[in-house]
Amino acid sequence: MEKSLKKHYKKPKVWFSAFNAALGSLLFSYNIGVFTSCQPCVSAALNWGNDKDTYIPIMSALLPLGAMFGALFSGYMAKFIGRRQNLIIADLIIIIASIASIIPYTLSFGIGRFLSGFSIGNFSMLCPLYINEISPIEITGRIGSMVMLFGCLGTLFAFSFALILPTSDYNNDPLNNIWIAMFLFQGLVALIQLILFLTIFKHETAPWLANKGYKDQAQRSLKFLYYEEYAKQVFERIDNSSKINDSEINLENNYDFTYKEIFTCAKGTTKAMRVGVLISVIQQFAGINAIMMYATTIFNEFGSGVFMARVFTTVTGIVKLLAVFGLLPLIDSVGRRTVLVFGCIAMGICLGAMGFFSMYKVYFVIPFLAIEMYLAFFVVSIGPICWVYSGEILPSRGMSICTGINWFSAFIVVLFFPFVVKVIGLSYTFWIFTAFNLGGALYFKFDMIETKGLAKKDIRELFASRR
Template sequence: MSSTNLTEAKYNMKSVWSLSFNASLGNFILGYNMGVFTSCQPCVSATLEWGSNKDIYIMFMAAILSLGAMFGSMCSGTIARRYGRRKALMITDMLIIIGCGITIIPYTPGFAIGRIVTGFAVGIYTCVVPIYIRETAPVEVAGKVGGLVQLQITSGIVISYCLALALPTNDYDSDPLNYLWMALFGFQSLFAVLQFFILLTIFRRDTPQWLVEKGRYDEALVSLKDIYNDNEADTVFKRLKSNNKRSVVEVDRQSLIKGDEEPSYGEIIKCQNGLSKMVRLGILISLFQQFSGINAILSFSTTIFNSIGGTTFMSRVYTCVVGIVNMASTLGIFPLVERTGRKKLTLIGGVGMTVCLFLMGFFYDIGKDLGHAPPIICILAFIVFYEGSIGPICWIYSGEILASRAMSVCMFLNWLWTFIVILTFSPLVTLITMPGAFFVYAGVNLLGFFYFYFDMVETKGLDKGQIWTLLVKKQNL
């Protein structure tokens, strides 16, 4: 029997992709939220009458989504552990619907509250979706399927950019299309309703690993049989039970005494019981992902393209091109992540992003006589390297190495880094100019390359129990 037929006999890839795609709709909503405000800023400002304080409000409203997401990600571990991964997603869908309803009220405090509520929700998505996919997908395809997380984020971004092309580019106070931004902010709620309905009616069981952790063995076996054939489901079930017991003993002895199956928040923060390597990797891969410069480019892409040269409409077109390249580049990760491995892709991307950012700074200022094309090409090349490396790998890798509590801590910090990057980008440009900001981010990416070269552990082809054991054995602090 060929390897392909053997794989097809062991598990149903159609079921794996369907479960994972539905879960990753949460990341589509996340990406949509990241992109929708970028091109709507003049319209929102005019409707809410921000006037001369427009720049301050825009910076604050762009950053406040990350602020809400920080707290959402911190609560996600508790929600996912107590109610399960499936119900956590359903709770988050309801929060998105509520947040959208508040956001479209034409009142500045309401807009801010709506951004915080939707931010809180997407913070939960960032933690729960990778864990759900990792605990659902077979080990052999977990990395490939995990690429859906970043693909959906980039899809949400590009859809928000393209829809914003219908918005006016001037006469915001008199053009009736100006109020179209409200429909754009409400659009994401349709995907929350869709995911909620599918989880309610079709995918009605939680992940096998969560069910095993809760001692609900019969339900776990049934959940496994939704994906695997009977014999393979029995094999995976036995492995999950064994890994659950072994990971408790090897990774977290204090939790075993308490009858808990994973480290407490205190143990994670203090890096006790051999957790230092795991926590360090989880925190730093999030830090280097966000300080790569990607969120500065995506959140202020229209502003950046305006400063390079062009009308408001053309800046939106360039922003759409960025979004399309962003999404298309993510497709390349699917075949590469299992073939090449997480570490090698991260290192290649780190070098590529460093070079692109340095050239962006050079062409923006010193090489400006060459026209607009070189810096725009460098931005697009940067995005290709980002989406082929640390962009999706951060989510894949975090879902592989971290338990739900550790995931919530690291995603809290991920959103904290995002908040800092968005809040400081404009002051940084004012202080050291746009090229200077690009050079700073280039330095961060170079530093990240050396860190991952020496400290990152390859997880290709390993299940979570094997990964935890490997990290404990390799921990050196």
């Protein structure tokens, strides 16, 4: 069946549909990075003065806090109103958020940050799901990589725009107001995605429609992406609950945990939820969002100066982008568990070295290289594998809970990172992250089940039989 369907999809429409959905991934990463490089500019514009050391971590943490609620909302609503409608809602919210963020009041800026977070929580759940459900089997992997690619582009855009911001005299330099355009950019991208959804990509994904019993609409959705003869064959596979994208359409309903089963650790849920929750927590306590949201501050601490700190921060975006092309194939060729174990060990070594460099005042190039190596290992290991693996072992409710926990963990890390640095210093803070990475490597080695080469049905049956 797979061979008979090969190259009988409408290639431009399939790729353009995925491109449009992947804009959500761009917004996801852009929002994480946009406040990093323009913190002093926003602080001056909103007159935070001596209170900036309090406001900056709070405003940074509002993003993952909103994302936690957004992920939980999308996990619940995606089943009832579909993937496309949820993405449209996320676009509308982020447009409102971008406007709220530029109103010159601290309260409105905070509301904008929280609403932006709510939207990217939706995007983090729904963009991969939407792209997976519209992708023909033979190009699922290539199209799926657009999520990570656009995510890296979002980070790069956010950091690159900041290079033209002033490095001093923020209250008087007219270039300081460029931060306003940086926050409006996210609204522009969301508006483009919204217009495309309303004018061109008008169909919900066929698997969701078929699962809800909307068979005529499911066929119209498939005819938009496939030539008519083959659209019928794909619909028959969906309608008969046979395999599509290495999963079964009705498997989600048969396997899905109830919230009561999850919270009471009912038989069949324990192993999958334990691994899903811990991989989500370890991903955040590995230190990634502390580094990404305070990258400019960290580089500045190592004596690079404000402008060079922004340059180095921009280079981190380039490194992440290059790592996607050069290292992601390892996930399928080597296996999830092996990559995770070695990735966490490598990240732990890099952060341990950062702690050493900070304590003994080793400045500039060497710490910069250590952070770039850390980011490269993150992008190839726990960064994408957290989402790939969780999607393989968990149904939608479990995935929603784990995504919410992931964002709550990010909220804790981002909020308390600067305060912990003040109390115990940058060196010991890096060593705490080192401990989480090395501890994570041990956990993955002994409790994680390798899923390489297994169909989703086999994976879920395997986890259901374990405690």
